[in-house]
Amino acid sequence: MPIVRVEIAKGVASTDQKKAVIRRMTDVLVEELGRNPEYVFVVIDEVDTDNWGRKGQSLTELWQERQSRPDGEPS
Numbered sequence: 001m002p003i004v005r006v007e008i009a010k011g012v013a014s015t016d017q018k019k020a021v022i023r024r025m026t027d028v029l030v031e032e033l034g035r036n037p038e039y040v041f042v043v044i045d046e047v048d049t050d051n052w053g054r055k056g057q058s059l060t061e062l063w064q065e066r067q068s069r070p071d072g073e074p075s
Contacts, residue, residue: 001039001040001041002029002033002035002039002040002041003041003042003043004025004029004040004041004042004043005043005045006021006025006042006043006044006045007044007045007046007047008044008045008046008047009046009047009049009052009059010046010047010048010049011046011049013044013046018044021042021044022042022044025040025042026040026042049063
């Protein structure tokens with residue numbers, strides 16, 4: 001009974017995108033491990049951007065900085 005956990009920042013994926021991730025993750029385990037899709041579980045956890053960070057800052061802060069730049073380029 002494989003369980004795949006996927007963590008993404010909240011608000012970055014649409015419902016259709018999450019459905020596609022679930023479908024494709026399931027397909028990989030069926031194809032590569034020969035698992036029955038009936039017993040493959042995929043859990044998508046959406047993490048608030050205040051609780052996800054890199055480079056010493058939260059994603060909320062990083063994204064706000066990016067939006068304030070004229071070119072919109074990430075730092």
